[in-house]
Amino acid sequence: MFELKPLSKDAIASALVKAERYRLLNEAEEAESICLDVLAVEPGNQSALTMLILAITDQFRDDVSGNVSRAQALLPRLEDDYSRAYFAGIIHERRAKAGLHQRGLEPRTGIYEWLTAAMDDYERAASVRPAGNDDAILRWNACARTLQRHPHLQPVPEERTHAIMSE
Numbered sequence: 001m002f003e004l005k006p007l008s009k010d011a012i013a014s015a016l017v018k019a020e021r022y023r024l025l026n027e028a029e030e031a032e033s034i035c036l037d038v039l040a041v042e043p044g045n046q047s048a049l050t051m052l053i054l055a056i057t058d059q060f061r062d063d064v065s066g067n068v069s070r071a072q073a074l075l076p077r078l079e080d081d082y083s084r085a086y087f088a089g090i091i092h093e094r095r096a097k098a099g100l101h102q103r104g105l106e107p108r109t110g111i112y113e114w115l116t117a118a119m120d121d122y123e124r125a126a127s128v129r130p131a132g133n134d135d136a137i138l139r140w141n142a143c144a145r146t147l148q149r150h151p152h153l154q155p156v157p158e159e160r161t162h163a164i165m166s167e
Contacts, residue, residue, distance in 0.1 A: 007037045012045065019051050028058035049077055053087050060098035068095055081128045086136050089121030093143055100150070112153045115143045 007015060015034050022031035035052035038045055056071040071091045078084045096114030122143070125136035147153060 004037070004040070007041050009041055012038050012042060012048075016047050016051065019048075019055070023051070023055055023058060026058070028055045031055040031058070044077070044079075046079060046083070049074055050083065050087060053090065057091055057094040060094050061101055064095065064098055064102075082125050082130065082133075082136075085121050085125035085128070086139075089118040089125060089136065089139055092118035092121060093139060096143075097146070100146075110156060111150075112147070112155050115147055115153070116155075119143045 015038055019031040019034035019038075022028070022034065032052060032055040035048045035055060038048035039052070042048070053071050053074050056067050056074075059067050068091060072088070075084050075088055075091075078087060092114050096111045096118065099109065099111045099114065119140050122136040122140040126134075126140070129136055
């Protein structure tokens, strides 16, 4: 219907600044659109890929369905083990926290599993982190504190775990 207009290569840096601003203004769809424009010109742009993952996960509170798999599909395009593990953790953690905020969702429905999956991802990231980068440890601690603040969150029965984690 409409053919998208390509972004010029020399506009990429300023476009990514705008995408970050849109994220900060809680306009994740606009940030996502900019990241897609950047990736159309530079498919391997790591800043655009990580910001796209964040923009998609910013939308989890409004619509989880499909967004988890869209974000996870970007992970293999990240260039290093640390980034792949760290952003896998971000996806799991934000999925869990979206579940905490959804009305009508039973409080125990998979949230524990998503948080512990995030913690596993963050442990993997911490084991290969660059010197001086403790972001994965900070995120692990945030997940642990969420579980401490919500003691009602418990593991679901084993037979339901696989179905929950494949959402």
